[in-house]
Amino acid sequence: MQPAYTQKELVDRALDTASSQGAMYADIRVQDQVSQSIQTRNGVVDNLLNAKDRGFGVRVIVDGAWGFASSSLLETGEADRIAALAVEIARASATVRSGTATLAPETPVVDRYETPVAIDPFSVSIEQKLELLVAADTAMRAVRGVKVALGSLYFQRDDKTFASTEGAYIEQRLYESGCGINAVAVGGGEVQNRSYPNSGGRHQVTEGFEFVRRQDLPGNAGRVAEEAVALLSAPQCPSGELTVVLDGSQVALQIHESCGHPVELDRVMGTEAAFAGTSFLTLDKLGSYQYGSEHVSIIADGSLHGGLGTFGYDDEGVPAQRVPIIENGVLVNYLTDRQSAAHLDQRSNGTGRASSWGRIPLVRMTNLSIQPGTWRFEDLLADTGDGLYMQTNRSWSIDDRRLNFQFGTEIAWEIKNGKLGTMYRNPTYTGITPRFWNGCDAVCNEESYVVWGTPNCGKGQPSQVAHVGHGAAPARFRNVRVGVLR
């Protein structure tokens, strides 16, 4: 076997090889990730997986076109092979070219960043983690009618190095912690599910184990189970055009699907047309388009403490930034990486992110958050009078330009005379994005504001799953079409 390189030597070797073979620009990302996922199901450990995943990817511009190659083999000859392959691929790209690949200018940085954590999640024993999940599982299954009790913990530590022929050399250590429980009730020809703290298996952040302790899974398990069982016999959500109050986690989902994706500049420019789609927020709308009401201000912030889309630098070496996207309802910025920003003669706002060493950076959300309003939640309900309160996402679907959406939640309550009343099952609502956001007339304040984690954001070919965050509070929307099951 060839002698192992130090990481710095491997990085330099790959960049030198790429340059010597004709690359006018090259960068390399080396990534070493450890993760731990634990799932319990009805009192049994369904999965306990400790994973290590490492490798490197070399990205080059040759003859004005892009190439990328990657490998899990951190060995002497492999750095040369992969760099040369990236160059060969770029030369092939250049045969079907339009214009010249360009990067927006960026000052190369030499730096190190680490997620601040109070308790390293990998320092906590598996026994302690299982004890927590089993306690929640027991509490859920103590409720008669619960068929399946699920618990989930996930922890990740990423050591990433980015270096470029421009002189950048950035090392980062990023931590993530996630947790969640679900109770599934089955009976009378119905299946109903309740989740905590969020749907989709877990809520996730860039914090340590202190986050998991704060969520108090066992303390919420009984309520979650009781609601799942109660939903089996709850009445079907009514249909009609109603005033709707969405809980913070559903507002987060709404931001993700109907704002986050359509403001990705690569989508706007058509480079995701074959898969993720394009965007109704075309370039002519920048700076003037009334995306939402005056109550809607949305900011992208890669530096937000604890957000799942928080880091020091993106995967092109651009520092994390706080950027207004929607200001009092008006579209004022797109999410950009160095490649897309160059088309607008702008600097990147730091959203070039890759899901692993084997994938290229794409424009991805960081933490895209609606700014809190002035309402206390109880006051908002009281002011609403009659309507519907919908909580915890269950299904989500939106067209490929991000206009027509239909979302469902796990549970809803009637708002009657300013208070929560009857519980409803199978709630859904539908709309057209700008009409929906222009119908927003109230956002709750910091008291009910949470930075939610979305660990399952899909985009790109080959597919990439990004981890992004959304700060959100409950918000009210007028004239919403609800109950579109049939």
Add this chain to the structure above:
Amino acid sequence: MRGSDAVMHILERAMRGSSADETEALYLGNDTHLTRFANNYVHQNVSETNARLVVRTVVDGRVGTASTNDLAPESVKRTLQTATNAALAQEPSSTFPGLAPSAAASEPDVYDEATANLSAAERAEAAGVLCERANTAGFSAAGTYANGAVDMGYANSNDQRLFYKRTEAEVSTVYQGPTASGYADRRGTRTADLDVESVAQEALDRTQSAQNPQDIEPGTYEVLLDPYAVHDVANFMATLGFGARAVQEGRSFMAGRMGEPVMSPEITFWDDGSDPAGYAAPFDYEGTPKRRVELVTNGVAQGVVYDRSTAHNDHTESTGHAVPPGGTSGPLPLNLFLAPGQKSHNELLAGIERGVLVTRFWYTRTVHPLSVLITGMTRDGTYLIEDGRVTKPVRNLRFTTSYLEALNDVRGVGRDTFLGAGRLGGTRVPALHLGSFNFTGVTEF
């Protein structure tokens, strides 16, 4: 790719010195390449070489799993220890059924050297053809051309030893016109079988006929679903209905219905991991050879797929349908087939007085699992059918409909089948004429 001997050597090394009651090692390798184009030029072009080792150990019924893609001897040894430590951290359990016994698997011929080694220049040439055809017609092409190879090895302390390798090839494109788009794709195990010219022509035809879409009122329509759309229907039936875990937990429409009609007599589903017409895979992720499983025959529920754990619960044997380590869905049919009928595309059209022709679906999600109630959008070519022929393109529609109910009213089945991407595998299906499909909204394009 490393090849069988090298992979088995890694697996033997991974199990060596294990103190667990039972030990298994799984190797998952890939060498994959994808050229992506948009706006009529190649904008992304990537390659990945990776290999992952997953070690599972069992101590007193407690199961610990660890994985790594660092295959150096010390790392492999550490992975075994990490898995064992994870097992020991748990309470003893009596529910684990044990690792797979030794048994031979089929060896489908699904590896093509030319496909594994196709160069970036050859991929770019194919992408260039698709871009040039679109450009000539005044359209904009986006899509991918991909090739690669995967290999999988399995070994356990019951002397089970298995290996296979497969190549994969795929081309897909969306052509965008001024007011609408059209789609085409082909998949298989050999790049030589991908007819790029026909893909270009199909996308071109769809896009030209999709321009200037008109509004139609949402409502219940007959539909002709092209195979791209039927892939989605089949995949939801598989994930929500055809796995033993969903049945055992009462979440599947198949629960308590074995031997009863659950769909139209026109519908026959089965899973067959040995059929090279799909993405053949002779054994599953826990080392059990795959069996052909009849799921629905002429509309009657026949069976579901099992892994070792769900088979243990039902006092039966695994059918070889375990999902990769870490997956918690339970077993799934990853090589799904829907039986073809006798009708050509035009014959299917001729049977529809007024209906909607759907090229493909987009962003489909479960609204309610038991009834397979799904919502989603149409995309890349939606048309009105009147008196047996396509009369005009229509704006994309949102649907909220029970796929299960829709499969209970089948008016016609196409004779040609197409391979589509399934969840981790492939799904081969024909076109379907369905009698009732519930469109609940319309978008602006």
